[in-house]
Amino acid sequence: MTTSDHVQQDRAQLFKREAALLGFISCGISKAGLLEEEAPRLEKWLKEAKQGKMGYMENHFDKRLDPTKLVPGAKSVVSLLYNYFPEQKQSSDSYQIAKYAYGQDYHEVIKNKLKTLLERVSAQLGQIEGRAFVDSAPILEKAWAAKSGLGWIGKNSNLLTQQVGSFYFIAELVLDIDLPQDPITSDHCGTCTACIDACPTQAITPYE
Numbered sequence: 097m098t099t100s101d102h103v104q105q106d107r108a109q110l111f112k113r114e115a116a117l118l119g120f121i122s123c124g125i126s127k128a129g130l131l132e133e134e135a136p137r138l139e140k141w142l143k144e145a146k147q148g149k150m151g152y153m154e155n156h157f158d159k160r161l162d163p164t165k166l167v168p169g170a171k172s173v174v175s176l177l178y179n180y181f182p183e184q185k186q187s188s189d190s191y192q193i194a195k196y197a198y199g200q201d202y203h204e205v206i207k208n209k210l211k212t213l214l215e216r217v218s219a220q221l222g223q224i225e226g227r228a229f230v231d232s233a234p235i236l237e238k239a240w241a242a243k244s245g246l247g248w249i250g251k252n253s254n255l256l257t258q259q260v261g262s263f264y265f266i267a268e269l270v271l272d273i274d275l276p277q278d279p280i281t282s283d284h285c286g287t288c289t290a291c292i293d294a295c296p297t298q299a300i301t302p303y304e
Contacts, residue, residue: 104276107221111275114216115176118209121260122177124244124278128170128270130162134239156234163235163270167227172275175237175244177257177264178206196265206230206267214269226271237266245278251302252291258284 097105108125115123138160147153164170180196196202210228218224229235238255242248247257254262292300 101276104274107217107273108275108278110220111174111213111217114213115174118213119178120176120209120213121179121264122246122257124175124241124246125275126173126175126240126244127277128163128167128173131236131239131243134236135161138236160234160236163240163268166233166235167270167272169272170226170270172271172273173240173244174269174271174275175241175246176210176267176269177241177246177260178202178209178267179260179264181263195263202265203230203232206265207232210267210269214271221273224271224273226269226273229268229270230265231267235268235270237268240268241266243280245281248281248283248285250283250285250291251289252300256285257281 111125112123138157141147142154142157159165163173180202182195182198186192186198207228207230210230214224214226214228227233229237231237238249238253241255247255250256250262255266256262292302
């Protein structure tokens with residue numbers, strides 16, 4: 097391993113340590129660039145009108161596939177997972193709210209943490225330029241998390257992990273700093289079709 101490789105590894109470990117201190121349950125890294133495998137999948141998905149009434153999914157096709165078009169000079173994508181399973185249970189005699197929405201607005205909570213993460217790392221490495229994304233821009237969060245080794249995209253199209261399932265938000269920092277690529281996790285769904293079989297509306301089609 098070269099001196100440059102050691103430097104990049106140290107930088108990556110710094111990001112991961114600081115991310116853990118801020119409450120993120122996982123942090124993975126990949127090289128910024130075109131998501132070549134996702135391009136035909138996204139094109140096919142749109143042609144089959146699987147976006148339904150989400151017309152915005154048809155916009156910014158190139159930007160969805162290449163974060164360097166969102167952040168000029170981007171070299172790395174840092175993907176992070178943040179738990180959304182609430183500590184408190186909802187009252188059974190009131191309206192029921194989706195677990196991910198039960199609490200403060202996750203956009204604000206996580207974006208503030210991402211900004212703090214970038215500030216803490218920049219304070220130690222020097223100024224780093226980039227952008228934070230929390231479900232707020234044309235970026236394929238699940239694809240980047242999978243490419244960063246945080247899990248695999250299961251038959252239900254969710255990012256899955258063996259450790260914590262899928263109860264988490266996905267967020268990204270797209271940065272102008274060189275960081276090493278983390279190894280990709282293998283698919284562990286195998287022949288299991290439990291999610292497809294259990295769906296009451298038969299809305300789940302295998303991710304291809």
